[in-house]
Amino acid sequence: MTTASAGARPLGRLASFVLDDHRYVLLGTSVIAAMGMSLSSQPRPALSFLAGAYALEVVLYYLLVAWLVLAAVALAFKLARWKTYAQVSPFTQPTVARALRYGSYAVCGITAVLALDRLGMGIASAWQVAVTAETRPASTLESMLYMLYNSRAIFFSGFKTTVALAVFGTVIAFFLALLLVFLRIQVIDRSDNDFVRFWKVVGSGFARLYSTVVRGTPMMVQAMIIFFGVFALFKMTDLTTTQINAIWSTFTAGLVTIVLNSTAYMMEVLRGGIESVDTGQTEAARSLGLSQWEAMRKVVFPQGVKFAIPGLSNELVINIKDSSVLSVIGTFDLMFATTTVGGIYYAKFEAALVTSVIYLCLTMIASWLLGRLANRLNVKSVKLGSTSDQPVNVEEH
Amino acid sequence: MAMNDNTAVTAPAGDYMVRIEGLRKSFGDLEVLRDVNLEVAPGEVVTIIGASGSGKSTLLRCINLLETPDAGHVWFQGSDLTADHVDVNSLREDIGMVFQGFNLFNNMDVLANCTLAPVTRKKMSKGEAETVALEHLRSVGLADFAHAAPSTLSGGQKQRVAIARALCMRPKIMLFDEPTSALDPQIVGEVLEVMRGLASDGMTMVVVTHEMEFARTVSDRVVFMDKGVIAEQGDPEQIFTAPHHARTREFLSRYLKE
Numbered sequence: 001m002t003t004a005s006a007g008a009r010p011l012g013r014l015a016s017f018v019l020d021d022h023r024y025v026l027l028g029t030s031v032i033a034a035m036g037m038s039l040s041s042q043p044r045p046a047l048s049f050l051a052g053a054y055a056l057e058v059v060l061y062y063l064l065v066a067w068l069v070l071a072a073v074a075l076a077f078k079l080a081r082w083k084t085y086a087q088v089s090p091f092t093q094p095t096v097a098r099a100l101r102y103g104s105y106a107v108c109g110i111t112a113v114l115a116l117d118r119l120g121m122g123i124a125s126a127w128q129v130a131v132t133a134e135t136r137p138a139s140t141l142e143s144m145l146y147m148l149y150n151s152r153a154i155f156f157s158g159f160k161t162t163v164a165l166a167v168f169g170t171v172i173a174f175f176l177a178l179l180l181v182f183l184r185i186q187v188i189d190r191s192d193n194d195f196v197r198f199w200k201v202v203g204s205g206f207a208r209l210y211s212t213v214v215r216g217t218p219m220m221v222q223a224m225i226i227f228f229g230v231f232a233l234f235k236m237t238d239l240t241t242t243q244i245n246a247i248w249s250t251f252t253a254g255l256v257t258i259v260l261n262s263t264a265y266m267m268e269v270l271r272g273g274i275e276s277v278d279t280g281q282t283e284a285a286r287s288l289g290l291s292q293w294e295a296m297r298k299v300v301f302p303q304g305v306k307f308a309i310p311g312l313s314n315e316l317v318i319n320i321k322d323s324s325v326l327s328v329i330g331t332f333d334l335m336f337a338t339t340t341v342g343g344i345y346y347a348k349f350e351a352a353l354v355t356s357v358i359y360l361c362l363t364m365i366a367s368w369l370l371g372r373l374a375n376r377l378n379v380k381s382v383k384l385g386s387t388s389d390q391p392v393n394v395e396e397h
Numbered sequence: 398m399a400m401n402d403n404t405a406v407t408a409p410a411g412d413y414m415v416r417i418e419g420l421r422k423s424f425g426d427l428e429v430l431r432d433v434n435l436e437v438a439p440g441e442v443v444t445i446i447g448a449s450g451s452g453k454s455t456l457l458r459c460i461n462l463l464e465t466p467d468a469g470h471v472w473f474q475g476s477d478l479t480a481d482h483v484d485v486n487s488l489r490e491d492i493g494m495v496f497q498g499f500n501l502f503n504n505m506d507v508l509a510n511c512t513l514a515p516v517t518r519k520k521m522s523k524g525e526a527e528t529v530a531l532e533h534l535r536s537v538g539l540a541d542f543a544h545a546a547p548s549t550l551s552g553g554q555k556q557r558v559a560i561a562r563a564l565c566m567r568p569k570i571m572l573f574d575e576p577t578s579a580l581d582p583q584i585v586g587e588v589l590e591v592m593r594g595l596a597s598d599g600m601t602m603v604v605v606t607h608e609m610e611f612a613r614t615v616s617d618r619v620v621f622m623d624k625g626v627i628a629e630q631g632d633p634e635q636i637f638t639a640p641h642h643a644r645t646r647e648f649l650s651r652y653l654k655e
Contacts, residue, residue: 193482283463284500284559288514288566289490298513302504 036111158337169258177266254331273308420469447622493563553584
């Protein structure tokens, strides 16, 4: 299986579903038709373009009704002729089936037009109301858009902080996790002298303790300890509070918290990846004379990191969301912005709704980008192995 | 791991490549090696045969210390590998090993598999190491596959690359741990052919195998292991035609019947 056909398959399946005549056409599009009818019975928003074409909408509505009637007739026929339906029903004739397929396109088209008129133009209308309103409108949607528009500077500033915290935090943590996992997986080698042995034991023990403590306490608490703890340390110097705040800002403290936290989790992910590399790889490297360190660095690590990529990239998504707890120390991230805006307009619920949409968009974009990255890294390995269709890994164990 | 005797003992005199004295190894309660003594002379080809679980692979893996013995000594050219703080890595450079599961480095192509150790350990330049590697790959008939990924090779090709990789370090002895057991019967021959060539070039070899024909025709000495001890050893013809030990007879009759 080549990568190209594997990638094209979902699209190909959808295309063939749409382009083929098949027996579920009435069942499926009846639901869509019913949705279109229900949209049509919603009140028209201010910007509705169908408002000026009332007659047209009536026609569209009754076309949908006609489709449902047709489907009902076909269903009745099916119930009456359960066994011989395929042979005797007029609905299964090839020409009729094709006509039904074109009819289903029309039904989907009508529903799409109605959705655009009611939902799309509905949001547009609400936006128009929101940007011109003097005070916060009562309707939830208009209220959300009103706050988003009027407090866009606050939201944007929080948004930037969240993205910066997540991206920088994850990248820095990745490199620290690489260092830490080296300490964690050290084992004593026969050729090591007592000094090396001592430091290997200390390093591995430290990594283990670090991981246990960090993963065993809430990030919110860690943020408070780090922020106020370091602040107290600075207090012992001659610096004034203003000077300390300039050096030890809430952003810096937040970033340090995320880095420390993420390092522990990424270390465990990396360890999992490294431990899943076949021990034969290490044995082969050692049998050639490579030291434990050389075998790790040249052979085991490159393979282990590759295994760990999905778990590592997930950490970015987690950091986007979990940075929200940093608002406890006053880091001006998206969550803090939300609380601020919600407080200004006294509309916490609507503010939270706005933010959840922003977070969702952010995490979806991040997942998509990381998925593409992982794909690119995997494509490389698939490409190398693509000359053969056989499961090549089977005999390696 | 606590060695029960890691005081440096002076090397025994004599012309040997590997000398094993009183070797013991247990995995938990299971005693795998019980007082094994064996000497391999330079240029000698020794095959170790025996039933599964008789300890032959463990014995082989003790020679380059992939397994740490619980007691006893493994001398390699005057150095005691079992002494504490011995520079195992340098000694392993001279002891090539070929595994049952090939263990080619999956993150490198064939050529890089062969040049990794010479560049890392022998401080060879990359170009020099590649020249040597291509020479060895040619000798196993795989020079055209220098830039192939290990996963694209057949089992027989993988094992030949593994042999070439070990030879790139110019080892003084080669250890083979069931090199053909993971291969389809029809491609066993190509690997055995390479091993025959090595033996006739005078390489010292210790081979753990179930290929009785190979043991009989290529080796200078056959060692039969049973339940963690060497039950019998001697000239291949003697072992295969007139074994002294009842267990050897039993084992061989089972094999030759198949």
